[in-house]
Amino acid sequence: MKIAWIGTGVMGKPMALHLAHAGYEVSCYNRTIEKAKALEPQVKVFDNIKSLVKDADIVFSIVGYPKDVLDTYQEVMKYAKKGAILVDMTTSSPTLAKNLAVQAEELGFIMLDAPVTGGDIGAINATLSIMVGGNEQAFHTIKPLLEKMGKTITYMGKAGNGQHAKLANQTAIAGAISGVAEALFYAKTKGLNQTDMLKVITGGSASSWQAQNNGPKMIDGDYKPGFYIKHFLKDLNLVLEEKEDLPLIVVEKVARIYQLLVDQEMQDLGTQAIIEYYLKQNV
């Protein structure tokens, strides 16, 4: 089984290598070709999508933004082998995922959307959570491959549903991380010891992964990115694009906060820097 892999960034690189290490024949392409070259000789590298995909049975991609996904697959679908399974693992637009799946079917391919959570650590340790939308039979075909990259593989239903699941997941994060930030900010302005405060929060029903992992960083002003603000804002904006008339009022507020942080050049900080929004209010 020949595998083509597009996008060998922070996430894509370890994911592609897991497949290669599992014995699959993996070929890679990356827009900045040097990043792909760094994976040789464990994978073969092509400097164009046409050569990469023409013999591939399965094409994986994990790129940047929905625009990149669209551009990538317009080219992939020109040159891929009929019957190939195309799997986009970028966090991207559910509507785009649905449209691409329709286009793929018309052209004789099957396209799945399979975004992930778990970050670079999850990618490196192959402990990602992968949410898959699209043709169920194709899902079962590629499931053994996904199991090389992730620990929790969940089939979410029709095309686009993988993306919807990822966006719902980010929605839950938006609430949790803003709640922790507001709590620590409130505590600080009232003169409480923030470390004691965080111990209280993480000790009971107010606890969350965000409180446990990003709470200490908020207190220390450690904004080294685990997850970039620019990427989280991209995700939240995708939620807002899909929300139609849904009253997702917390997500809306949190997206606005992150937009303000990006406006202040904080896009390359970690999401925990949301606390800066509060601290900068000069109250």
Added chain:
Amino acid sequence: MKIAWIGTGVMGKPMALHLAHAGYEVSCYNRTIEKAKALEPQVKVFDNIKSLVKDADIVFSIVGYPKDVLDTYQEVMKYAKKGAILVDMTTSSPTLAKNLAVQAEELGFIMLDAPVTGGDIGAINATLSIMVGGNEQAFHTIKPLLEKMGKTITYMGKAGNGQHAKLANQTAIAGAISGVAEALFYAKTKGLNQTDMLKVITGGSASSWQAQNNGPKMIDGDYKPGFYIKHFLKDLNLVLEEKEDLPLIVVEKVARIYQLLVDQEMQDLGTQAIIEYYLKQNV
């Protein structure tokens, strides 16, 4: 050491009994006196605050609203023994707590604020988290008693800080529970299986106590109260009272949602019924 206990409701009853079982001499008063009588003969019962507090070394209270706290302590401070330590464990106003501590000092008492988290289960199992504000020496005096009721006892600083800590804790909950509700609501409207979705959420960085414990209840429409909406709204309104110019925009939104639910007579449902706000939008 003679202990007076005011308020033998769902929380106060097991808390007072823990002290009695530990060998302390506990006397109780409750506005609805039958509830206190139910604790005999493990505690002594008085039908008025005057008789209850006149010989007490320590007075504990856990009543309903700030107004009840104020009324209770106006009477307690008329009749209590000079030097008595007064400990209000109600979730109440930090400003009121500070004012009562000042008044207490003027009258020869020491007053602490010591609200709790952990709910009725925590009260019954003596696993509460207790946050204490006020005189530090008095805190150390009563700490052995608090340890009979709770597992995590945290000194938060000056009078009012126990209440501030509790409100910060509720702030974190507001973010987490609204995030879970918006995520599950989004998933539902997009046709995803909510149970699969919740598994994804609780499997990674979107996870929270609220997702784990209230998520399944939101999906099932099980609104049996673990924590009443009316009490959570009381807490969030206390945060808003204390917020001054602080931009606590998520808490503000969540308080508004719970107010709308109370306006629709849902005050006696559990906080997980926040999902009803979303489901009722007829989108």
